[in-house]
Amino acid sequence: MLVYPDVRAAVDWLADAFGFVERVRVGVDHRSQLQVGDDGAVIVADASGERQPPDGAVTHEIKVRVADVDAAFERARAYGAQVLEAPVDREYGERECTVVDLAGHRWQFTRTIRDVAPAEWGGGGPGWG
Template identity: 60%
Template sequence: MVAGPDGPQYADAVLTNRSASPVTVTPVLVYPDVRAAVAWLAEAFGFGERVRIGESHRAQLRVGDDGAVVITEGGNGRRVPQPGGTSHQVKIRVPDVDAAVARAQAAGALVIEPLTTFEYGERSWLLEDPARHRWELTQTVRDVDPADWGGVAVAPW
């Protein structure tokens, strides 16, 4: 079981492994060139490489206090995103979304959706990296009860 009805119930049951990310959910993104992707993500978003698995096979990256992402090569049914659609996006919470977007744009990220301030208290931009992965950079600007905008708080974090 990943989580119980009242939230995570597994923290004490999951073993620590220095070869694996300590976070619960880790996106695995496919890039045509793992080393180039690691360099770009470091430049654009400030990711840090944590574990390298071969020169071109896979890398574990960390970001912030608790974020992780795995970058992998194609093959074995894995492909980089193709033009004409997207199946996912990765959201990163940052303290200054405008500065984070400027950094990413300087590294070559494309703006897909411009800055939007949402009623639920977030300011977000949607970007695309050179391999067509979508990244939403978001900054919390105020604390909002989900009921204030039509959401329903089902369980606490």
């Protein structure tokens, strides 16, 4: 669940900028469930009491698998997402970009571009280290 000062504005922006689709609305502006891709979801809720948006703090980063990182990046940027990192190919086989939405939540769009064994990029498996 992600907290926004204006749920309706957040739903509209996330639909426009990220292509998410509203599935369920609770109250006029209390909470909404958005479909992310074919089988993901995110809950958008109103800010109240202890539930507040990040306000500049780095509290989390939501990773979303997409078919086309570059297209997701360009769409988000066109709607005013703050760019933290343009699309880049990683040594571990992912193409990723990172943006910040209108309330300060960080989003990373990612796609696997090649299968890389963890030992090839300095990673490991269970019991490693």
